[in-house]
Amino acid sequence: MFVVLGATGKVGKSTISELRRLGASVTAVVRSGEAAQDLQANGCKISVADIRDSGALCKAMQDATAVQVICPTSTRAEEASSEMQAAIAAIAAALDAARPRSVLAISDYGAHLASGTGITLTFRYLEDELRKLNIPLTFVRSAEHMQNWSRLAKQAIRNGVLPSLHHPITKRFPTVSASDVGLLSAELLMSARGGPLRIVHAEGPERYSAEDVACVLGELVGRRITAKELPQAEWVRALVGGGLSSSYAKLVAETYQAHNAGRIDVERDVGETATGQTTLREVLAPMIGAG
16 A cells, blocks of 8 residues: 555656556645545555654554655744754655655755755755655655746746746756656555665756747747846745745745756766656646647
């Protein structure tokens, strides 16, 4: 039996769909039963638990063959970093009490770095806490999700300009479809064996620049769209305007500073790299309603 935290997220849903396709038993951990109808219809057992409630999480993990965990996000929290670390501590405590046979954690490119990476530093904290448990571990370090461009795609289609925190706009960076991360994770869960830590970096079939994203969007809607560097001084204000708390926005801004400095990438000479098959066009088309 597999237990999946973050079951209603893009990665979690993809993992669960593949596990169920393969005939595996799955317990989906959700914050509320209202969000679990599709998962229940797919044959999942549903466990309702707050991500900060280690007791409820431990109960959901009982008798698990493997548990998939993901770093919780607190996009509107006043103190985002401390809230996310508290949730990670609760997850680690639950795993320590439940002692599943193995754990797979969805992590992030750059999680091996100890400072100056914003949101990515939370994934470093997740990895560090899980390493203490003496349970067989797999870290799936995901590149930036292609789906993140949904925040800006409609604006770009409306006014013909795609603002980018990636500088310069010609620089290609690693990115991946969230669904491909879920598929990879399901495969790794099904094949998990006891043994040393396994680190797998997940990215898409090719790397893209902000210019590439603008070009694909333009082709999909039949108009010219131009990528433009958003000045760094405007990042936090723009992110807050998009619905993030000031605390979370500052972490995101720091992450993009590290990206633009070339720090967010595969950890050299460590682990392996898996390549998803989904292209940027295949992700953007349904996102904007294009055929």
